[in-house]
Amino acid sequence: MPNKAPTIVREIMSRDCYRVTGQTSVATLAEGLALHRLPGVPVVDERDHLIGFISEQDVMGKVLESSYLGDEPPLVREMMRNEVLSVPPTKSITDLAQEMLGAKPKVYPVVEQGRLVGIVTRRDVLSALIRMRHS
Numbered sequence: 001m002p003n004k005a006p007t008i009v010r011e012i013m014s015r016d017c018y019r020v021t022g023q024t025s026v027a028t029l030a031e032g033l034a035l036h037r038l039p040g041v042p043v044v045d046e047r048d049h050l051i052g053f054i055s056e057q058d059v060m061g062k063v064l065e066s067s068y069l070g071d072e073p074p075l076v077r078e079m080m081r082n083e084v085l086s087v088p089p090t091k092s093i094t095d096l097a098q099e100m101l102g103a104k105p106k107v108y109p110v111v112e113q114g115r116l117v118g119i120v121t122r123r124d125v126l127s128a129l130i131r132m133r134h135s
Contacts, residue, residue: 004135005132005134007093007132008092008093009087009090009092009096009110010089010118011128012093012124012127013110013117013119014120014124017042017116017118018032018036018038018041019041019043019044019048020042020044021043021045021046021076022045022051022052022075022076022080023075023076023077025072025076026062026074026076027063027072029041029059030063038056039055039057040055040056040057040058040105041053041054042116043076043077043080048115048116049115049116050086050109050115053084053105053107053109055105055107059079084109086108086110086111087108087111087120088111089112089117089118093128093129096120096125097125106121107119107120107122108120108121
C-alpha cells in the first residue's frame with residue numbers, strides 16, 4: 001500500500017525546532033536563523049510555553065544599527081512580537097494553506113496545551129499539498 005499523504009499539521013511539522021528565549025541575544029538569534037535557514041523563530045519561556053515570535057526582518061535593522069554604533073544588540077524580549085499566530089497539531093493542512101495565501105507568516109509555531117511542540121513552514125505545507133495531489 002502506498003504511503004498515505006499527510007492531512008494534518010502534526011504529520012508535517014518539525015518537532016525538533018529551533019527556538020529562543022527572551023534572554024537570547026539578538027546576535028545569537030541572527031546566527032541561529034542563518035544556521036537553521038529560518039525566516040523567524042518562536043520565543044518560549046523556561047517551560048516551553050510560547051510567549052512570542054521574532055523574525056529576521058524584526059532584527060535586521062537592530063543588528064545593522066548596533067554595528068554602526070558599536071554596541072551590543074538588544075535581547076530578544078525587547079524586540080519580539082507578543083501576538084503570535086500559531087496552529088494546533090490537529091489543524092488541516094488545506095485549511096492552513098488557505099490561511100497562508102495572504103500576507104501571513106512563513107513560519108507558524110505549532111502549539112498544544114500552550115506548549116510549543118513544533119513549527120510548520122510554507123515549504124512544509126506546499127510539499128504536503130503536492131503529495132496530497134499525487135495520492
